Amino acid sequence: MTVYFFGCCPWLSSSRIRIIPFFLIVSFFVWISVQPINNIVLKGVGLMNGKRMFYNKFVGVFLALSVLLIITLSILGCAKDTVLSLTPPVVLPFAVQKAGNKVETELRIVDHREYIFSLCFNYKEGDQLDRERVKKLVGDNYADKNGDPGIQTPLKLKITALQSTGENVIIEKDISDIRLRSWGGDSFSKHIDYIIMKPGHYRVSVESLKDSPELIGTEIFLTIGIYPKSTPSLKN
Numbered sequence: 001m002t003v004y005f006f007g008c009c010p011w012l013s014s015s016r017i018r019i020i021p022f023f024l025i026v027s028f029f030v031w032i033s034v035q036p037i038n039n040i041v042l043k044g045v046g047l048m049n050g051k052r053m054f055y056n057k058f059v060g061v062f063l064a065l066s067v068l069l070i071i072t073l074s075i076l077g078c079a080k081d082t083v084l085s086l087t088p089p090v091v092l093p094f095a096v097q098k099a100g101n102k103v104e105t106e107l108r109i110v111d112h113r114e115y116i117f118s119l120c121f122n123y124k125e126g127d128q129l130d131r132e133r134v135k136k137l138v139g140d141n142y143a144d145k146n147g148d149p150g151i152q153t154p155l156k157l158k159i160t161a162l163q164s165t166g167e168n169v170i171i172e173k174d175i176s177d178i179r180l181r182s183w184g185g186d187s188f189s190k191h192i193d194y195i196i197m198k199p200g201h202y203r204v205s206v207e208s209l210k211d212s213p214e215l216i217g218t219e220i221f222l223t224i225g226i227y228p229k230s231t232p233s234l235k236n
Helices: 015-033 035-044 049-084 127-136
Strands: 088-092 100-107 111-122 155-163 166-175 180-184 187-197 201-209 220-226
Touching: 088 100, 111 127, 127 187, 155 187, 166 187, 187 201
Parallel strands: none
Antiparallel strands: 088 220, 100 201, 111 187, 111 220, 155 166, 155 201, 180 187
16 A cells, blocks of 8 residues: 655655654654653752753654654655656667567656657768668658568557556557658657557556567667647546
């Protein structure tokens, strides 16, 4: 069960973090229970009331600092959770050249709309020879049905919704027909899929299903971006 502290962080559900409030509670009750003994000891050693007040203030400060530590850890936990959950556009290195290689990330979706999942093949900007080399690898435009499809890169796409009640796989499929769809100043993009996603947290996994030694030496990335022709839906 996920524990939220100050309406915030699942990170605090880890066993190490849950020990801290338990330790504070135990410490508080131990402190309360030993107060009569402390008073006897302090009186026995002849400490004056002023010094006893100093001692009690010291213990109070200790407890206050302990509470402050919990708050600080919760804030850091939120920051950590934010860093780990990326928001589109996302660009991740992907060694698709080797079967079994996988890229995985947690994704935070804010807008209910359509998103593009693509493979991006980079070439050296301004280097015409390198551009031609990579162009042969990615093949012809998808609009040319009879054109060269380039080096085949079949993939397995899996998207899991991360909910408070557990994990729910919403998409799991193999994709074999990946064709060139767009290009820019230093890259070509082969689109994997267009997926409509609702706001929430997800885990995205893309796995290479085939060795492609021809792609060795080429920088390849998995990109997740917003489909520019889509508009946010008002129904989440």
